[in-house]
Amino acid sequence: MAEITGESPLASRTELLAETSVPGSLDIGEIPFLTQVTLRVAPEGAAAARVADTLGAPLPGPGTSAVAGDLLVLWMGPDEWLVVGEQGRAPDVEEALHKALDGEHGAVVDVSGQRTVVEIAGPRSEEFLNKGCSLDLHPSSFGPGRCAQTLLARTEATLLRRHGATPVFWVLVRSSFARHLADWSADAAAEYGEGAVLA
Known part of the structure; x- marks a missing residue:
């Protein structure tokens, strides 16, 4: 079996996503090459x-x-x-x-090369996603195992809520739109960063 070579769609945004993440509140990162x-x-x-x-x-x-x-x-x-x-x-x-x-x-x-996966986890993940997505992501409406095709930050994506005590979502986004989604994420998560007051 040939090994995958080359960069993932978000290789150029790895550092940005790491800086965007807020320990204990919001963690954003790519799961490439699934x-x-x-x-x-x-x-x-x-x-x-x-x-x-x-x-x-x-x-x-x-x-x-x-x-x-x-x-x-x-x-x-x-x-x-x-x-x-x-x-x-x-x-x-x-x-x-x-x-x-x-x-x-x-x-x-x-279709492995068509999309990449962005994982968004943490107590603030529902609130964060709802900045760019109109779905009701409360666990009573969109519980573990639920998935939907939707728009996130004006980008077509498939959203999946994973199982677990802490909210974890997978966003399956087309490779050509992944960098746009990463850039939007960095902007949308700014209020949760260092020095922000979290209610």
């Missing part, structure tokens, strides 16, 4: 059932995600899911999903 594989298949039928068996978890419904072993599966549309895993897993995931489709109508495409 495996991302798009799956298209009719949700009802033998092929979808075989995919679920292969993944070890049912395909999630609208607005949700599922943990499938060491993979995450995000609902992206009525017949579309995004399978996310550690770097370098794409060939194995593609092969397993193609085998599960078994020639039936569907599609499996490696």
Whole structure:
């Protein structure tokens, strides 16, 4: 398997994001080069059932995600899911999903280079994200495992709330818009920085 070479979409913003983060309140950083594989298949039928068996978890419904072993599966549309895993897993995931489709109508495409992931964590993460996103991110409306395609800082993104006691969100953003999102984040987080008064 060939190794990934080159820079991640936010390599030039790593220091900026580190400086933007506020210990104990808000932590922002890139998780680069994750495996991302798009799956298209009719949700009802033998092929979808075989995919679920292969993944070890049912395909999630609208607005949700599922943990499938060491993979995450995000609902992206009525017949579309995004399978996310550690770097370098794409060939194995593609092969397993193609085998599960078994020639039936569907599609499996490696889109790992299309997006990067920005992780936003900490007690202020909901408030921070709502500066540029209109979704209600309160846990009662957007709890752990929820995902949605939305606009964040006028940028198309997929937002996922991870499981855990402390709020943690993944923002899956197209590589070509990632630097814009990082620059917006630095500006939007300025009020939480050193010397700021946090209510």
